[in-house]
Amino acid sequence: MLNNKRELQGTLAIVALVLAALIPLSAVGYALRILPSMGFIIYKEQFLAFFLMLCLALTFMITPAKASQKGQRHIPWYDYLLVAVALGVGGYISLRYHALVGQMGLITVDKVVVSAAGILMLLEATRRHAGWSMVSVGLVALAYTFFGNHLSGMFETRVFSFERLVTYNYLGTGAVLGTPLYVAATIVTAFILFGQLLFLVGGGDAISNLAFAMMGRRRGGPAKVAIMSSALFGSLSGSASANVATTGMLTIPMMRKVGYTDRKSAAIEAVSSTGGLVLPPVMAATGFLMAEFLGMPYSEVAIAAAIPALLFYLCVYVQVDLEAAKSGITGWKDNLPDLKSSLIGIIPVALSFGVLLYTLFGMLWSPEAAAFVATFSTVIISLTLRNMRLPLKRYFQVLATAGEAIIFIAVMCAVAGLVVGCLGLTGLGSSLSQNLVALAGGNVFLLLLFAALGCIILGMGVPVTATYIILVILVGPALVEVGVSELAAHMFVFYFGTLSFLTPPVCLAVFVASSIAQSSPMPTAVYALRFAIIAYLIPFAFVFNDAFLFQGDVNSIANAIVGGVAGVFLLSIGLVGFFMSRLSSLLRIATIVTGLFAIWFGAATWFYAIAAVAVLIGVYLVQRQRVQLSSSA
Incomplete structure (x- = not known):
């Protein structure tokens, strides 16, 4: 996400503030069904058109056309024009949708003009927020749909007129105004509002203080603080690079001071921040989209994601701890918060999270309802x-802050919906899936490699939410066709789309962390790949054994947990080359191979899982004996 904003003054600033506050307020009004309760029937697409209208208009008000214009205090004439067009397009659809929906198959001049203008506004807003990469994806999808009839073979399409292309994609229910934007406008908006309010009333400081109090004094303390705080912040923020910029400014210098190298400090922060995107209960925005696409409660998706996410953070934590032991790195002893006062300070945050978790998982409410209730409870608590009470003006400002934070995700989901609409028109999704299956010769592992590579390549320039939406339409059906469960297929695409933040050459989280640590990005990325190694392995593991996704009986799930944990410990020990003392090259290779074997096969039967645990115990005993002999000598 590009970080360039105007600094508007006076009346313009007030107008922008009101527009920003209207974005979450419109979501609350729609969720509470305020207009229907007053006798006004509202189509979902009407609400989405109004919601997108606010996001586009505010984009052209506060985001300049060029990054060099950051800090501008005025709005150029052409942006006034774009604001007017965005309001006109959104207002036309919102007010006339009742008439439009009855004539959706009839193409008229007004529909074509409004749709074409809306697509142009959306692409320009996308360029301002995310650069040309995502715009290029949208343009390629449109060009392919329009000119695909000139191609041959699997990529040949029917003839589509320009009028049908634009009206279907902007007014239809399966494109811009489709599921991705709906999830962003309801569920994601609710959780962003909850997160922003929680941080406003001191939740961020409470989380940070608790992390420092619990982990700061341990060996390698600042690195463990980075893991804990980044996991919690990342799950709420939904942006790996933004999470690095927020928590890394504090944790990276501290890691360097206690003895971690610049590269390792940056890598630890980048990996910890990226992991927050796959960590329940929030999982950024993508988990909510997954639940919608799969047609299952979000609580089931969050539960399914728990074991892989916890194994991810266990792998990072064990490596960080062993690195500290290997290098003699101690904890941070200066000016750390008191644990008792930190625990007391976290109680209000825990109460808000408790309401969220109880309504989401206990009462099985919809995610947006659970988040809005948690937000309301946070207001009551504050x-x-x-010590948490704020002036009423600040509560209004948090609406505006949340509104600005929502824009990026909403625009990305809308342009991803445009791509989905083009895929739906051309039928490329189904035909490409069939050809991928044929290319892989029905080999599941080879098809998974194709999917992983596609996710990482597309994700290098495209936000993770958009990557997931596009790839799950293109590749997901192919995975399901060869026998992969729908849940595992979606989770696989999600994981590898997220890993684009860490995978060279375009590893945004690593670049941000490297700029803070003043380290070389590519060597830092190599360390990041090592710390995050389990994230590249576990998706393959849960595809072949969905017990890792909490699917199956208790015995299978327990087997997966034991085998996975043993494998993570063995793999981490081998990669760092240290347990209680330094490992020989032969023992390092043995632990790495055994760790990989445990993750791949250890969860298949108890025999393999117990064998992995036995090897881990054996390495411990050998290491302990070696330490004892060294100390006695």
Whole structure:
């Protein structure tokens, strides 16, 4: 996400503030069904057109056309024109949708003009927020749909007129105004509002203080603080690079001071921040989209994601701890918060999260309802406690802050919906899936490699949410066709789309962390790949054994957990080359191979899982004896 904003003053600033606040307020109004309760029937597409209208208009008000214009205090004439067009397009659809929906098959001049203008506005807003990469994806999809009839073979399409192309994609229910934007406008908006309010009333400081109090004094303390705080912040923020920029400014210098190298400090922060995107209960925005696409409660998706995410963070934590032991790195002893006061300070945050988790997992409410109730409870708690109480003006400002934070995800989901609409028109999704299966010769592992490579390549220039949407339409059906469960297929695409933040050459989280640590990006990325190694392995593991996704009986799930944990420990020990003392080259190779074997096969039967645990115990005993002999000598 490009970080360039205007600094508007006076009346313009007030107008922008009101527009920003209207974005989450419109979502709340739609979720509470305020207009239907007053007798007004509202189509979902009407609401989405209004919601997108606000996002586009505010984009042209506060985001300049060029990054060099950052900090501008005025709006150029051409942006006034774009604001007017965005309001006109959105207003036309919102007010006339009742008439339009009855004539959706009839193409008229007004529909074509409005749709074409809307697509142009959306692409320009996308360029301002994410650069040309995502715009290029949208343009390629449109060009392929329009000119695909001139191709041959599997890529040949029917003839589509320009009028049908634009009206289907902007007014239809399966494109711009489709599922991705709907999830962004309801569920994601609700969770962003909850997160912004929680941080406003001191939740961010409470989380940070608890992380420092619990982990700061341990060996390698600042690195463990980075893991804990980045996991919690990342799950709420939904952006790996933004998470690195927020928490890394504090944790990376501290890691360097206690003895971690510049490259390892940056890598630890980049990996920890990226992992937050796959960590329940929030999982950024993509988990909610997954639930919608799969047609299952979000609580089931979050539960399914728990074991892989916890194994990911266990792998990072064990490597960080062993690195500290290997290099003699101690904890941070200066000016750390008191654990008792930190635990007391986290209680209001825990209460808000408790409401969220109880309504989401206990009462099985919809995600947006659970998040709105948690937000309301946070307001009540903050008004009750004097140290959290804020002036009413600040509560309104948090609406505006949340509105600005929502824009990026909403625009990305809308342009991803445009791509989905083009794929739906051309039928490329189904034909490409069939050809991928044929190319892989029905080999599941080879098809998974194709899918992983496609996710990483597309994700290098495209936000993870958009990557997931596009790839799950293109590749997901192929995975399901060769026997992969739908849940595992979607989770596989999600994981590898997320890993584009860490995978060279375009590894955004690593670049941000490297700029803070002043380290070379590519060597830092190599360390990041090592710390995040389990994230590249576990998707293959849960495809072949969905017990890792909490699917199956208790015995299978317990087997997967034991085998996975043993494998993570063995793999981490081998990669770092240290347990209780330094490992020989032969023992390092043995632990790495055994760790990989445990993750791949250890969860298949108890025999393999127990064998992996036995090897781990054996390495421990050998290492302990060696340490004892060294100390006695």
